[in-house]
Each structure stands twice: as C-alpha cells, then as structure tokens.
Amino acid sequence: MGIQKNVCLLFIIFTVAFANEVDDFDEASVEVVDEPSNIDIPYSSPTPFDSSKVYIAEHFDDKDKFDKNWVKSAAKKEGISEDIAKYDGLWAIEAPERDGLIGDKGLILKSKAKHSAIAAKLSRPFVFNTKPLVVQYEVLFQDGQECGGAYLKLLTDGPHTSSLANFQDKTPYTIMFGPDKCGNDHKLHFIFRHVNPKNGTIEEKHLKPDNTYDVIIDNKLVNSGSLLEDFTPPVNPPAEVDDPSDKKPADWDERERIPDPEAVKPDDWDEDAPAQIIDENAVMPDGWLEDEPKHIPDPDAVRPDDWDTEMDGEWEPPLIDNPACTDAVGCGKWEPPLINNPKYKGKWMPPLIENPNYKGKWRPKRIPNPDYFEDKYPFKMQSISAVGFELWSMSNNILFDNIIITEDITVAEDWAAETFNKKRLKIHKESESIIEKIANLTNEYPALWGFYILVLVLFVVGILYLCCRPSSSASHKETEEEPVETDKKKTDEVTEDDQEPILTNIDQSEVANDEDKEKYSDQDDDDDEEGEVEVESEEKPSSEPSLPKSGEGEQPVRKRKPRKE
Known part of the structure; x- marks a missing residue:
C-alpha cells in the first residue's frame, strides 16, 4: 500500500490453463520489480516495447492526450441527499509535490470529502480466455491517507462503457483492486464479480485475508491463494446443504x-x-477520633452575593475534609469491619x-444443493473495456500514475523499470547517509582506497607524535636543573637566592622569654663565629606585635654569605 513518502506500485497477474494443460488457477500476485543498480536516473515518458499486447498504457505526462482519453464523471450517486450526491471532485494533471522526476506528471485527486470519478476506455476489450491479465499502476498519498480508497476498477464491457460521463458506484465492474483505509481498518481490495453459470446471477468474490494467495506489495508478501478456494463466498457452492424442512x-x-x-x-x-x-x-484502633466528623463546613466560604434564600433555600457553606483527621487513624463513628x-x-x-x-x-440432514454448480475456470470473467477511479476520500492530493493493462508480464516489468523503479531510486539516493554515499562512490572509483589509506596513515602518525613527543614543561624543568655553581661569582654580596623570607606577624611576647632569647642568641653567636651571617640592627622586643615596614621599625634581615669550598 502507498505511504506518504514512497510511491507504491500495485501489480496483479491473472493466468489460466484449460484442459490438456494445467487444470487449475496458476497465479495472482502484486509485486514490485527490484530497483536498478545504476545511479543515473534520467526520465522520459515511457513507451511499451510491444504495444500489440497492451490495452492501456497511461503515463499522464501528455495533458492533451489525457483530455482526449479520460472522462470526468457528471453522474450523481443514488440513495443520498442531493447536495452531496454529485461527483464533483476535482482532478488535475500535475507533477508530484516532492521526489518527482523531471518531466514526470501524474493524475491527482485534488478534493477530499467529495465523490470523485474518472474513467478511460481501453484500446480494445480484454477477453478472459487463454491469455493472462496483468494490471499495474502507481499510487502516492502525498498528504497521507486518512479515510478513503485508492483502488482501480476494471469496468465490464457493455453499453455503460460507451458513456463514461455516467460512471458511478453502480456501474458494473469485473475487478476492483487497490488499497483502502479508514481508521485502523486497512484493506487491499481484490474483488472479482463472478457470473453464476447456472442462473446468470452475479456475485462479488472477495479475497480472504488468510490464505495462500500471492499478493506482494513493495516486495513484501501480503496474501496468497487461488480463485477457486480462497474467496468468500467461494466460487463454487457446496454440493450439499442442510435440509431447510428438517426440524x-x-x-x-x-x-x-x-x-x-x-x-x-x-x-x-x-x-x-x-x-x-x-x-x-x-477493637477500635487507638487514636480514632470518634467525636470528630470526617467533613466540616468550610470556615472560609462566603455566601455569594446573588444567593436568593427564597429561590435557592438556606445557604450552607460547602464541606471540606476535617483537618483534625489528617494525621488521625480515623474519624467519625467507628464500626467493626x-x-x-x-x-x-x-x-x-x-x-x-x-x-x-x-x-x-x-x-438437520443434508440434501443435494439445488443451486450447485462447478466452475473450473473462474478466470473466464466478464470482458472489460474501460478502467476508472470511483472514490470518496478524506485525503486529497492522491497521485495516480503509470497505469498499464497488458497480457505480457515482461511488458509490465519494462514499464515499471522506466517509471516506478527510477522514482524509488531517486528517493533512495536522496535519503542516503554520508557513509552510504562514500561507499557507493568508492565502489565506482576503487582508486579512492589509496587516498583513504594515506589519510589513515597520516592520522595515526599524528596521534603517535602527540602522544610520544617530549612535553614543554619537562624540557623547561631540565633547563632549570642544570648545574650553575661553576658559573657563579664567589662573592660576599647577598644574592637573590641567599636572602631568606622575612618573618611576619611574630608575637614578640612569645619570643621574649629567656629560653627563646638564649636560643636566638646562641644561634646568632654560632653564625657570627662562622662568619656567615651578619645582623645589621639589633632586634628590640616589644609588647605589641609589629609588622614589617619600609623604613624604621623593620624586622632584622639576615644575610647569608656563600660558603667557601
């Protein structure tokens, strides 16, 4: 079935075999031909390679041809009100809103919530005999599918096909095929109208949902079965039925x-x-507040100004949950459970x-079925001489394209290769990821592998260099740690490294005791004896802590002389 993004190809094949060949129904399927592998997607309006086997081939690219062959219905639907009975839906020939090929156009249903019908005659009637029937067309729900159908009707040959302007829901058809949806109900209609060979009555045969009938959409198996066995009601009625007179x-x-x-x-x-x-x-639980009601009048409620006691009765505030019961086990009269x-x-x-x-x-007992018949060849349906869309939908901008009816499957496959496959290929190309595009380009130009390898080698070398090269901090550290004693000038002058940090915020009261004085005095004497430290000014103890200042009152500064080797 069609989806909003991808165009969908609907494809069905009927074949039949008679006596001295194969005595059963061969195949019926809906399938999509594989996309071509080439990247080039030029488009030109397709032409069947064997027109002698084609009954209609419509690509909708030629507006003049469309106006000549297709007839919009002017009929009215029976059994409904006059204002909605007319088939007044709008049809147009336009290019797709997106993902289209240059020059490609389609038939677009422009209206929603309206009855819409349009039809065209076949070049000649298709007679169901020994030749297979292949029906193929595309549908694209450009604005999504809400509620409605997009099925194609193959109109039964007869007087009604001579005036397609009267095409409506009662117009006889032989086959109806295509998607339909409303809400969560999704269907792929495949209905054929079978003529009772015994009494000439016509009955619709609907494809059952669970069978072995091959129906494939977008390369996915949807259904499989046979005309003889897998439609409801069945083509051939039962040989015996219940006796209606038996009680x-x-x-x-x-x-x-x-x-x-x-x-x-x-x-x-x-x-x-x-x-x-x-x-x-x-027993009543502890904490049960039997004297507290569960609800109390709202103390904050105020009687409305428009309250009329005579009309509305005595005003009472609304009830609210009793706050006293919020944390209690329960309130009100207790009753045993x-x-x-x-x-x-x-x-x-x-x-x-x-x-x-x-x-x-x-x-009831069984009796022979008076209406029994056996139709071994249900493929021999009523001949068709026209196709048409007769729809009501809540979705607009439904695009139909590339309708073909033929008796040769290869003609249909070639037609799809020139139309549907190219559209799918363009959608695929536009949705390719960067990796997919690189892979496709590499497959086309294998020499790019050398370029990829070179880039990979350079990348690996760069990573190794960043991981293994010496760091700038380590190099700077080695420079700082080089020995410089041989270059230093031996002098008694104070150098930057010799000057010790100045002590600040020393509590003089703590160091003024005798033990500290002796300690500092002994240390100074030792330094003087070694001739390595000089004290420029004598430290004067003070009862108040002092901070170093520039000028007077500075803390003693020690100067270290370099040691002689």
Whole structure:
C-alpha cells in the first residue's frame, strides 16, 4: 500500500490453463520489480516495447492526450441527499509535490470529502480466455491517507462503457483492486464479480485475508491463494446443504450432563446464611477520633452575593475534609469491619451426572444443493473495456500514475523499470547517509582506497607524535636543573637566592622569654663565629606585635654569605 513518502506500485497477474494443460488457477500476485543498480536516473515518458499486447498504457505526462482519453464523471450517486450526491471532485494533471522526476506528471485527486470519478476506455476489450491479465499502476498519498480508497476498477464491457460521463458506484465492474483505509481498518481490495453459470446471477468474490494467495506489495508478501478456494463466498457452492424442512424432534435431548435427580440437600445446609458477618473481636484502633466528623463546613466560604434564600433555600457553606483527621487513624463513628462467614455455603445445587438420554448435537440432514454448480475456470470473467477511479476520500492530493493493462508480464516489468523503479531510486539516493554515499562512490572509483589509506596513515602518525613527543614543561624543568655553581661569582654580596623570607606577624611576647632569647642568641653567636651571617640592627622586643615596614621599625634581615669550598 502507498505511504506518504514512497510511491507504491500495485501489480496483479491473472493466468489460466484449460484442459490438456494445467487444470487449475496458476497465479495472482502484486509485486514490485527490484530497483536498478545504476545511479543515473534520467526520465522520459515511457513507451511499451510491444504495444500489440497492451490495452492501456497511461503515463499522464501528455495533458492533451489525457483530455482526449479520460472522462470526468457528471453522474450523481443514488440513495443520498442531493447536495452531496454529485461527483464533483476535482482532478488535475500535475507533477508530484516532492521526489518527482523531471518531466514526470501524474493524475491527482485534488478534493477530499467529495465523490470523485474518472474513467478511460481501453484500446480494445480484454477477453478472459487463454491469455493472462496483468494490471499495474502507481499510487502516492502525498498528504497521507486518512479515510478513503485508492483502488482501480476494471469496468465490464457493455453499453455503460460507451458513456463514461455516467460512471458511478453502480456501474458494473469485473475487478476492483487497490488499497483502502479508514481508521485502523486497512484493506487491499481484490474483488472479482463472478457470473453464476447456472442462473446468470452475479456475485462479488472477495479475497480472504488468510490464505495462500500471492499478493506482494513493495516486495513484501501480503496474501496468497487461488480463485477457486480462497474467496468468500467461494466460487463454487457446496454440493450439499442442510435440509431447510428438517426440524429437531421435541424429545431430542442435547444435554451431556444433568443434575442428579436423586441428590438431596444436607440438613445442615443453611442457604440463608450471609456471605459476610461483623467481626466480633474487632477493637477500635487507638487514636480514632470518634467525636470528630470526617467533613466540616468550610470556615472560609462566603455566601455569594446573588444567593436568593427564597429561590435557592438556606445557604450552607460547602464541606471540606476535617483537618483534625489528617494525621488521625480515623474519624467519625467507628464500626467493626465485616469478615467472611465460615458457615456460608450459598445456594445448594445437586451435582451433575452423565445424561442417560443424551443424543448429541442435533443437525438437520443434508440434501443435494439445488443451486450447485462447478466452475473450473473462474478466470473466464466478464470482458472489460474501460478502467476508472470511483472514490470518496478524506485525503486529497492522491497521485495516480503509470497505469498499464497488458497480457505480457515482461511488458509490465519494462514499464515499471522506466517509471516506478527510477522514482524509488531517486528517493533512495536522496535519503542516503554520508557513509552510504562514500561507499557507493568508492565502489565506482576503487582508486579512492589509496587516498583513504594515506589519510589513515597520516592520522595515526599524528596521534603517535602527540602522544610520544617530549612535553614543554619537562624540557623547561631540565633547563632549570642544570648545574650553575661553576658559573657563579664567589662573592660576599647577598644574592637573590641567599636572602631568606622575612618573618611576619611574630608575637614578640612569645619570643621574649629567656629560653627563646638564649636560643636566638646562641644561634646568632654560632653564625657570627662562622662568619656567615651578619645582623645589621639589633632586634628590640616589644609588647605589641609589629609588622614589617619600609623604613624604621623593620624586622632584622639576615644575610647569608656563600660558603667557601
């Protein structure tokens, strides 16, 4: 079935074989031909390679040809109101809104919620005999499919096909085929109208949903079956039917089991005992507020200004949940709960036993079917001489294209290769991912593998270089750690490295004690003896902590002389 993005090709084949060949129905299928592998997708209006086997081939690219061959219905639908009975839906020849090929056009249903019908004659009637029938067309729901159909009718040859302006739902058809949807009900209609060879009546045969009939859409198997066996009602009626005059006897007993007539209800069986009783052992839970009602009048409610006591009665505020019950176990009058009654047995019924008079399920006797016939060749349907779309849909902008009816499957396949396959190929190309495009380009130009390998090698080399090269911080560290003692000038001058940090925020009261004085004094004496430290100014203890300042009152600065080797 068609989807909003992809155009759908509907394809059905009928074949038949007669005596001295194959005595059954061969095949009926809907299928899509595989997409071509070439990338070039030029388009020109298709032409069947063997027109002698074609009954209609319409690509809708030629507006003048369309106006000449196709007739819009001017009929009215029967049995409905006059204002909606007319077939006034709009049809147009336009290019697809998207994904179309340059120069390709289609027949578009422009109206929704209107009855729409249009038809065209075949070049000659198709007679169902020994030649197969191949019907193929495309449908694209450009705005999605809400509720409605997109099926094609093959109109039965007769007087009504001579005036296609009167085409409507009552116009006889031989085959109806195509998608239909409303809500969650999806269908692929395949209906053929069968003529009863015995009395000449016509009956629609609908394809059943579960069978072995081959119906393939977009290369997916949807159904499979045969004209003889897998339609409902069946083509051939049953040889026997129930006798309508046969009636079931009055004494016919169909009961397999019956109540035991000898069973007696026990004396202690109390049918009046209730199923549940009050739990006598239940106790009101602690915290149950029996004096608090579950609901109280809303204290914030105000009587409306337009309240009329005479008309509306005495005003009462609305009730709200009692806030006092929010955290309580319960409120209001407490009642014990109900429990199952151990003495409850319910209504007594006698046990069932085998029915000694059982005769089985009654069925009327079978008699030969007075309407029985056997049609071995249901393929021999009524000849067709026109095709048409007779639709009502809640979806507009439904596009139909490339209708072909032929007796040769290869003609239909070639027609699809020039139309449908190219559209699918374009959609596929436009939806390709970057990886798919690179893969396709590489398949076309294998020399690109060398370029890919070169890029990969350069990438790997770059990664290795970034991971293994010396870091700038390590190189700088090695430079700083090089020995410089041989280059230093031996001098007593204070260098930048010799000057120790100045101590700040020293609590003089803590270091003014005798032990600290001796400690610092001994350390200074040791330094003086070694001739390595000089004190420029004597430290004066103070009861208040002092901070280093520029100028007077600075902390003592120690100068370290380089040691002599």
